[in-house]
Amino acid sequence: MMKHDFDLIVIGAGSGGVRAARVAAAHGAKVAIIEEYKVGGTCVIRGCVPKKLLIYGAHFAEDLNDAAMFGWDIPGCTFNWPVLRDNVLAEVGRLEAIYTQTLANHEVTIFHERGELAGPNEVRLASGEVRSARIILVATGARPMLPPVSGVEHAITSNEVFHLERLPKRIVIAGGGYIANEFAGIFHQFGSHVTVVNRSDTILRGYDEQLRDRLLQISLAKGIDFKFNSTFNSIEKAEDGTLKIDMGGCDDLEADEVLFAIGRKPNVDGLGLDAAGVALGDKGQIKVDDDNRTNVPSIYAVGDVTDRIQLTPVAIREGQAFADSVFGDKPTRVDYANVPHAVFSHPPIASVGLTEGQAKNKLGSVRTFTSDFRPMKNVLAGRNERSLYKIIVDETTDVIVGLHMIGPDAPEILQAAAIAVKAKLTKADFDATFALHPTMAEELVLMK
Known part of the structure; x- marks a missing residue:
C-alpha cells in the first residue's frame, strides 16, 4: 500500500472540520488540518457567536427602557459601539485560541495557509508543499453572496459588519432571510435607521406564515422600514461618504452603509476540485452521499460546502458522523428530520418540524393549537408586543409534528421542546405535563 503523510487531511477549520479532525485523532488517526484564515470558521469568527453577542448588546436598549416601569432610574444612558465591537472581537480571539489548543491537545497538525486538492489523495499548500x-x-463552509451591481464594492456583508469603525446612522440591509432580519433588529436597537430591501414580498421564506407576519408587524411598529419587490440598480459613493442607491421597485435611497445578506454560497473556488475529479451540484455545492462521501472514494465533505442544511450544529453532527464512520468503526448517518431553527430577531423566532402548510400538504388532516399572549414582563413595562406559540398535530396519531414560537427567549425554550418533537411525543403527553408557573414556556402545555 502507498504510504501517506497522514491518515486524514481536513481542509477548513470551521465547526465541522474541527470536530471531524478532533474525533478522528481521538480514534487514533494521524490528522492534519489546513486553514488559511482563523481556526473556528464562520460560526466562531464572523457568524453566530459574535452576532449573538451583538444581539445581547442590542437587547439592553429595550431592557433599559423597560426598567423604568420596574422602579429603576437609569439616567444618561448612551451606547458606545467601539466598546462593544472591541469586546466582541476580543472574545472571538479567545475562542479561536481555545479551538486551536483543542486541536493541539489531540496532536492534530495545523497548517496555517491555504490548501487545494492536487489529486484524490494529495493537497497542495500555498507554500508549494504537497x-x-x-x-x-473538505469542510470549507460557505461565504456571503454579492449581487452583480455597479458599485457593490462600497457595500459590506456579514463578514465585515463586526469591524465597522463607526455605527451607521442609516443602514440599508438587502435580504429577507434570517441574517437580514437579525441585523435589522440589532442596528435598530443601536439607534440606526434601518431599511430592509427584499426582492420578493416575503420575509423568512420556509418559516411558519403566522410567525413571519408577526415579526413583520412588530418590526414595522418598532420603526424598521421595509421595501418589498425592490432591487438594486447601482450604488454610488459621494465625497462625504454617503452611499446613493439607485433602486428599482421603490424610491432611491441614501445610507451610510449597505449590508448584503442575500444568501451564502459554498466555498469551492480554487480548491482544485476539478483536478481531483470531484462532482459539484447545480448550486456549486460538493455532492455527497448519505455517508458524506463524494464521487471520489477518498474524498469526503461536510458542512455548508455541501449545501444541505447550513447550520453549525448540522456541520458538527456531520463531522462527528464522518469521523466515527471512517476512523472509529462506528458507522453513523445524520438524521436530518426535525432539525430546530432559530432567528435571533427582535423578538426571536424558534421552529422545529413541519409548518402548518407543510403538515397539511404532507399529512392532510392536522390540528393546530395556538397561544397568542402578552408576556408578563411586557405588560408591566407597558409594551404591547405579543408572543405567539403554535403546535401542529397529526390528527390521525396525535403526534406533534411541528412547534413554532415567536417571543422572548423562544430559542432557549424550543431547545427542550425540540426533544419532545424529535421523540414523537403526542399532544396528550404535553397536556399531561404540569405547567411551570408563572413562565412563558407554560403556554406549551396549556393550549386547548
Missing part, C-alpha cells in the same frame, strides 16, 4: 493522506475531508 502533502498526502489516505482520506481528505
Whole structure:
C-alpha cells in the first residue's frame, strides 16, 4: 500500500472540520488540518457567536427602557459601539485560541495557509508543499453572496459588519432571510435607521406564515422600514461618504452603509476540485452521499460546502458522523428530520418540524393549537408586543409534528421542546405535563 503523510487531511477549520479532525485523532488517526484564515470558521469568527453577542448588546436598549416601569432610574444612558465591537472581537480571539489548543491537545497538525486538492489523495499548500493522506475531508463552509451591481464594492456583508469603525446612522440591509432580519433588529436597537430591501414580498421564506407576519408587524411598529419587490440598480459613493442607491421597485435611497445578506454560497473556488475529479451540484455545492462521501472514494465533505442544511450544529453532527464512520468503526448517518431553527430577531423566532402548510400538504388532516399572549414582563413595562406559540398535530396519531414560537427567549425554550418533537411525543403527553408557573414556556402545555 502507498504510504501517506497522514491518515486524514481536513481542509477548513470551521465547526465541522474541527470536530471531524478532533474525533478522528481521538480514534487514533494521524490528522492534519489546513486553514488559511482563523481556526473556528464562520460560526466562531464572523457568524453566530459574535452576532449573538451583538444581539445581547442590542437587547439592553429595550431592557433599559423597560426598567423604568420596574422602579429603576437609569439616567444618561448612551451606547458606545467601539466598546462593544472591541469586546466582541476580543472574545472571538479567545475562542479561536481555545479551538486551536483543542486541536493541539489531540496532536492534530495545523497548517496555517491555504490548501487545494492536487489529486484524490494529495493537497497542495500555498507554500508549494504537497502533502498526502489516505482520506481528505473538505469542510470549507460557505461565504456571503454579492449581487452583480455597479458599485457593490462600497457595500459590506456579514463578514465585515463586526469591524465597522463607526455605527451607521442609516443602514440599508438587502435580504429577507434570517441574517437580514437579525441585523435589522440589532442596528435598530443601536439607534440606526434601518431599511430592509427584499426582492420578493416575503420575509423568512420556509418559516411558519403566522410567525413571519408577526415579526413583520412588530418590526414595522418598532420603526424598521421595509421595501418589498425592490432591487438594486447601482450604488454610488459621494465625497462625504454617503452611499446613493439607485433602486428599482421603490424610491432611491441614501445610507451610510449597505449590508448584503442575500444568501451564502459554498466555498469551492480554487480548491482544485476539478483536478481531483470531484462532482459539484447545480448550486456549486460538493455532492455527497448519505455517508458524506463524494464521487471520489477518498474524498469526503461536510458542512455548508455541501449545501444541505447550513447550520453549525448540522456541520458538527456531520463531522462527528464522518469521523466515527471512517476512523472509529462506528458507522453513523445524520438524521436530518426535525432539525430546530432559530432567528435571533427582535423578538426571536424558534421552529422545529413541519409548518402548518407543510403538515397539511404532507399529512392532510392536522390540528393546530395556538397561544397568542402578552408576556408578563411586557405588560408591566407597558409594551404591547405579543408572543405567539403554535403546535401542529397529526390528527390521525396525535403526534406533534411541528412547534413554532415567536417571543422572548423562544430559542432557549424550543431547545427542550425540540426533544419532545424529535421523540414523537403526542399532544396528550404535553397536556399531561404540569405547567411551570408563572413562565412563558407554560403556554406549551396549556393550549386547548
